[in-house]
Amino acid sequence: MDLKAGLWQQQSLKLAMTQELTQAIALLQYSAQELSSFLENKALENPLLQVENNNIQPINPLIDRNRRKHTRNTENEWIEQIAAKSSSIEEQLLNQLNLHKYSSIQLNIIKHLIQNLDVNGYLASEPEDIADKLGVHLELVEESVIVIQALEPAGIGARNLQECLLIQVERENLKDDLALTILSDYFVPFAEKKWKKIAKELEIPLQKIQEVFDTIQNLNPRPGALLEQENASYIIPDVIVERIGDQFSVRLCDDIIPKISFNDHYYQKFNANQDSQVGRFLQEKVQDYQWIQRSIEQRKETLTRVAGKIVEKQTLFLQKGREYLVPMTMKEIAVELDIHESTVSRAVKDKYVQTPVGTFSLKSFFTSTIQTVSNENTSSSQVKNAIAAMIEKENKQRPLSDQEIVEKLMSTQGIVVSRRTIAKYRDQLGIHSSSKRKRFD
Secondary structure, eight states: OOOOOOOOOOOOOOOOOOHHHHHHHHHHHOOHHHHHHHHHHHHHHOTTEEEEOTTOOOOOTTSOTTOOOSOHHHHHHGGGGSOOOOOOHHHHHHTTSOGGGSOHHHHHHHHHHHHTBOTTSOBOSOHHHHHHHHTOOHHHHHHHHHHHHTSSSTTTTOSSHHHHHHHHHHHTTOOOHHHHHHHHHSHHHHHTTOHHHHHHHHTOOHHHHHHHHHHHHTSOSOGGGGGOOOOOOOOOOSEEEEEETTEEEEEEOOTTSOEEEEOHHHHHHHHTOOOHHHHHHHHHHHHHHHHHHHHHHHHHHHHHHHHHHHHHHTHHHHHHOGGGOOOBOHHHHHHHHTSOHHHHHHHHTTOEEEETTEEEEGGGGOBOEEEBSSSOEEEHHHHHHHHHHHHHHSOTTSOOOHHHHHHHIIIIIOBOOOHHHHHHHHHHTTOOOHHHHOOOO
């Protein structure tokens, strides 16, 4: 092996990202709201970039922008439906208590317990740990836990799912001794639907356990979620698709994007200054403004082309609804538009389109291809819809296995999928396996 030091020449190719290209890529993946914030921040850095917000109109989220025939009263009522500032979980629970009934020590324990509730409303710390931390007797902490568990919603302050369900069964006065027995003594096998063993030990028919299951299905495993109050949020589409006769038109929704212009007055004023540093500063800011302007125009062009191509390929979806979504990949769009696949990915990132059949994420239009016995293909979304429809109509006493679904898809719709694919799609749809869907009515 030659380990001598030396100098030699070597040619190589590599891609160098210019500042302009980097900025164009960043702006392309911005949503309308992110782009608006970017321009506002840029205006603070660049005195030659002037942001004009005159074009921005407030959006009424409850009124279709294409239907302006509503009365003035209707347009003014929507603001009253926006929720007021939410109270905290601690406030909601403490408001149910007569605070004068408790000593300052116990009240402090109750507040500490409430602060230790997780998002499901369960107590995240053991009473022993809280007693040690606060330096109080364990009995007083356990009494405080009972106080919280008596509050609404039923199940709040439970230490686990089992206790949460038991509290609700007792609170609702269901007087169901069998439900209490099953939840107390057979919780794990009951949840795993190993009911034959339970039925044998309790000497009851499977139908009785099914009745208990139906009752418990109506309980709330996450009582803490009832106390979470979030202000309503609205999706502002980046692209709007409108139907005109048998055709569809595509336009960008630029209502929330401020217009930018060049501050010529500022430029002329300081350009007269002979200072070289001021000159270099102005030149840099002029280039920055020009880059931003070109990047915005390029973003508009790319987003319009990508959205237009999506609409062109998904005409049936826009006419008839979600079940007619055809398989489509980003690579396919990129090839037809003669752009890179990553450009398509950035163009649809975090962006939404408003269509005649609803508002959707642009990314949701891209689905994998599933082969059929004919020369045609179908999308994964269509397969999921078919699976959900089959399971909804199945005999609940003899639910379809994944292999039976495979065979039915093949025989009835000509769709070729594996059993593992069915299991994956079923899991994504939140549908249990056949053994857990079985009923014993």
